[in-house]
Amino acid sequence: MxxxxxxxxxxxxxxxxxxxxxxxxxxxxxxxxxxxxxxxxxxxxxxxxxxxxxxxxxxxxxxxxxxxxxxxxxxxxxxxxxxxxxxxxxxxxxxxxxxxxxxxxxxxxxxxxxxxxxxxxxxxxxxxxxxxxxxxxxxxxxxxxxxxxxxxxxxxxxxxxxxxxxxxxxxxxxxxxxxxxxxxxxxxxxxETQTAGKLGLLGRVLGSLELAAGGRVAAVTTLKRDLRDFSATKDHLEGIINYPRSIAGVEVAAAFREEDPGEFRVSLRSKGRVDVSAIASALGGGGHHNAAGCTVPGSLDEVRKRVFGMLEAALP
Ligand SMILES: [Mn+2]
Structure with a gap:
């Protein structure tokens, strides 16, 4: 200092x-x-x-x-x-x-x-x-x-x-x-700077909601075409991960965003029991105990399987 x-x-x-x-x-x-x-x-x-x-x-x-x-x-x-x-x-x-x-x-x-x-x-x-x-x-x-x-x-x-x-x-x-x-x-x-497009995008992304690990992991996915359809940018996704995280019983929320074909940005939010920075770091990213992120190559299916597998292993 x-x-x-x-x-x-x-x-x-x-x-x-x-x-x-x-x-x-x-x-x-x-x-x-x-x-x-x-x-x-x-x-x-x-x-x-x-x-x-x-x-x-x-x-x-x-x-x-x-x-x-x-x-x-x-x-x-x-x-x-x-x-x-x-x-x-x-x-x-x-x-x-x-x-x-x-x-x-x-x-x-x-x-x-x-x-x-x-x-x-x-x-x-x-x-x-x-x-x-x-x-x-x-x-x-x-x-x-x-x-x-x-x-x-x-x-x-x-x-x-x-x-x-x-x-x-x-x-x-x-x-x-x-x-x-x-x-x-x-x-x-x-x-409170919502636009109709942003709400439309929210509806689309929430439609992708899925649960894993017996309901202790919840995830949403945004594809490039979702952003395109609503003339949105990735800025408009800020905070969207709070929806899957807010589900009762969920320990970790994940948000997958298609960055380039065959590459996904993965955001992770924990309610406290799982250190998501350790998982993000293992995948080449970083962050905090309760909020972390990384970029993972692969198809959506591959990325999802990999991240869900690591989260499941990290759950108490
Ligand atoms: Mn900060």
Missing amino acids: EAICRLFREKNRFLIACHANPEGDAIGSELALALALRKMGKTATVLNSDPVPENLAFLPGTDTVIFDADGFPYEVAVVVDCGSPERTGRVQDELWKCPIMVNIDHHSTNDAQGDYCLVDPEAAATGILVHRILITLGLAVDRDIAVNIYVAILTDTGSFHYSNSSPEAYYIAGDMVRIGVDPWEVAEKVY
């Missing part, structure tokens, strides 16, 4: 990135940090592989995110909310060009790449780690920064539904409200 804060005080040109397919914690963390560094008079650029999801476009600073390298000689790369710098996607080469890399994250599977790593799997969100940094730097959190940190915590705790909703998560979120964040306004923007 101290070494990273020293770096933030002494260096001037920062290139910040989060993981591909970003969500609230990734975007909120990188923007909060960028806004804070700019307040300190630094150059801080956010470079992402993928667009900011529509429901997060209201976050202060999203208009400054770039998606292609700008050729500026940055001194420090900061990678947030990534178990590994590879997770930043196609922009990772730009990050490695920087002489120094800082890694700020809360994934238990973090592989500690980078010159300075601040990794705390106990933190509910990377936004909490960014908040700890700002406090250590003695920086006043303004409303724009507060909105970003609040959304980082809100989304990574599943609106304070998940067991990672620590006293610190509530405390910081409360402090962000004190600074001026309006919880209703934020919730409406983050969660």
Whole structure:
């Protein structure tokens, strides 16, 4: 923490990135940090592989995110909310060009790449780690920064539904409200941005629901043509895995999404008894105890059999 804060005080040109397919914690963390560094008079650029999801476009600073390298000689790369710098996607080469890399994250599977790593799997969100940094730097959190940190915590705790909703998560979120964040306004923007197409897609995907392992595993599947039929993107699937997980008796939910022909993205959510990060890691992915993901080659049948087999073996 101290070494990273020293770096933030002494260096001037920062290139910040989060993981591909970003969500609230990734975007909120990188923007909060960028806004804070700019307040300190630094150059801080956010470079992402993928667009900011529509429901997060209201976050202060999203208009400054770039998606292609700008050729500026940055001194420090900061990678947030990534178990590994590879997770930043196609922009990772730009990050490695920087002489120094800082890694700020809360994934238990973090592989500690980078010159300075601040990794705390106990933190509910990377936004909490960014908040700890700002406090250590003695920086006043303004409303724009507060909105970003609040959304980082809100989304990574599943609106304070998940067991990672620590006293610190509530405390910081409360402090962000004190600074001026309006919880209703934020919730409406983050969660109530439904479109008819998205609901149609939800109906289609729920139609694929299947149970395995005697009802202790539930899964949904999305094919490329499902997205095409509803003019949807994979962003529109955010949160869909909560439906199979909500079934009584289910220990683990899985969501299969056809990424390319013969390749599936697999998301896993556990209710707590199965460590899905171990399963995702064994399949070349990663994540947390209760939420993890991986990309698995094969036909849908092969991928399903493989994942269901591993889940069944891991069930208590
Ligand atoms: Mn996170």
